[in-house]
Amino acid sequence: QQQVKQSPQSLIVQKGGIPIINCAYENTAFDYFPWYQQFPGKGPALLIAIRPDVSEKKEGRFTISFNKSAKQFSLHIMDSQPGDSATYFCAASKGSNYKLTFGKGTLLTVNP
């Protein structure tokens, strides 16, 4: 049973666009939601994370929005650049412990 559903599987935007990646979770005990960025041939890297006590968190051009009642959270990339082209994974855990449940990933392509 997949506990974190991520969509879309792939996404193509033009430079300057605002790609949005969505994740939905089922386990109401989840209270920590990180996003990872993975470039081809490399390991994932922790990008940004949010807890349910806030509805939005920004770090540079990356923003997470969180909707606790809908059990959904999203990643927005402002003014996207070709260098943002990568696979993005959302994840969730209870109490920010090591037992993360990952989404299946979204392949983002930003065209010049």
Next chain:
Amino acid sequence: NAGVTQTPKFQVLKTGQSMTLQCAQDMNHNSMYWYRQDPGMGLRLIYYSASEGTTDKGEVPNGYNVSRLNKREFSLRLESAAPSQTSVYFCASSEIPGGQPQHFGDGTRLSIL
């Protein structure tokens, strides 16, 4: 800065062969992890180690053994490789005790024929 280093980068095995994947980190982290990544499956935790000498099973531990002999190194062993273990394996570390992984290696791409 090396960060998390995995060896080898690529390996091809025959069914039934054994091998050990090596991982070392130079950030003085206590927490280390082994994940596997399969197409369309995201990342799945194989084993976690909170400190030297301690390990916990993750989501998919069957067919694997791990060893954390010191703080720097965390190895993953396949005793009798099976085609279902064909995958990309990632080691990771974290400064957060019991927390989420922060730094990943670049992976070992393992094919089992």
